[in-house]
Amino acid sequence: MAVNKNKKTGKWDFDGKIYFKGKVIHSYRRSGFATKKEATRAEAIYRDEFNLKKVMLPSLQELVDRFIPFWKTQVKPSTAEQEIKVYNKLIRELGEKDFYDSKVLQAYISECDAKYSKRYVEKIYFSLTRLFKFAILDGIIETSPMVKVYKDARAGEMKKEMNFFEPDQFEKYLSCIEDQRDRAMFSCLYYMGLRKGEMMALQWKDIDFKKNTIRIDKTVITLNRTKSNPATSPKTKNSYRTISMPKQLVHELAAYKDIAKDFSFY
Template sequence: MAVELDKKTGKYMFAGKIYKDGKCIKRYRKRGFDSKWEAQKAEVEFRKDFFMLPSDMNFDRLYKAFKEYNKKYVKESTLKSDEYLYNVLSKEMKDIDFLDKRQMQNLINKFDEKYSKAYVSRIYFFLNKLYKFGVTSEYIQSNPMTYVKRDLRLNERKEEMTIWQQYDFDLFIEEVDEQMMKCFYSVLFYMGLRKGEAMALQWKDIDFRKQTIDINKTYRYKEEDPNKWLTPPKTNNSYRTITMPNTLSKMLREWFLECSKWDDYTKDKFVFGYYKP
């Protein structure tokens, strides 16, 4: 929305764009107003015919529109994460005005008192992207999270990450008896893979001659749709080929020789699991 002086005529004009679901559906411009106020009033009236905000818009309806839009653009894991945060928030939103910046600030303050800094950040950024979608799609007029602050806890001591040394891992792996699980934990420790990346490994991803493992997918269990168990890695940088140490290569080769004896063995079989890809 913009009102400005038309240099050609010396009168005021308004111009702008109408968006729906993030896409421009109409561009407009109208000239000939004697005052800036008249142009502003006329633009408001003009946009009423196109404005998509339902009079009964609420947090639940906004999220449903957001979810439907995002199905085309984000991974299943992101949709699941958003769904989880929505379920956490929906109960709280029933008692407050979801567009009131003061009430939203009180809500974030409440979470800051109960939850960790990382968890509150997840909630905060989810709300921010939800409201930004609402503004862009013209379901709502403003983003209340623009004015909401969260406690950055600058003086909070960061928890030290516990990292196993070789000695620690050796003690642990001695207690693991099952051959497949011994290999699984060893891959995680020596190669630094995420659990989903290790579970997605197929025998065709392992090159024993070069002693390398090709990481090109991740595993996410989705009971209702087995075809979506394998998804691309988390980021483009997650695609990688890494070299195995001799200890791990020997261990995996022994597991491979065992698996290759099975009647239904193929290179498409998962390294760690008995299910079909």
């Protein structure tokens, strides 16, 4: 601890270091006090109010590194990968700030509200909420700073209108496709409303040409575009379903099956 008069300004300053187990964990300096007595008192107050526990808290990177292995046991790999992208963004943008401070978090969420979609802000907001909930369960903190953080509900915001093919538009689109595999693929997506991963996981055993139905019981999760991605269970329990095929799709799949029987993987 030291209190000194600044020769340039004529004011009094104080500076010092705080030690924990023989190591410096925090250095400080404050200036601009009118008298030595005022500077000495201010330093005493500063040291009394210094939160040692807060300084010893893990950084955002460290907290995320502890959270992700746990989170991977709770969700599907694709969900975990999406979450990791959000946390990497948070580390880049919040890593140097006091992210345990609800005011800092509120300013960040408000900034996101001003430039991102409502859905994306919700993803960021709930990712932070999950992270601090884990920190509580892991005994790192006692309460979450997110309880004092709100996001704009955007009550008057109009939902973005979804674009989709009308039947005649899809027929025109399909007429431009010559490859039968692509015709079958896009027809599955259009007529059955399948998710991309569900369509990629389809096998001929899932397609019943007698009953004209398709059984959905798996999906392909794309984690690495350079490697083959194995099929896994669908996104939710309600994703297991058997759907009737319209005649147009039956025709496209039958045509592709007739071609595919000559392939080595058939």
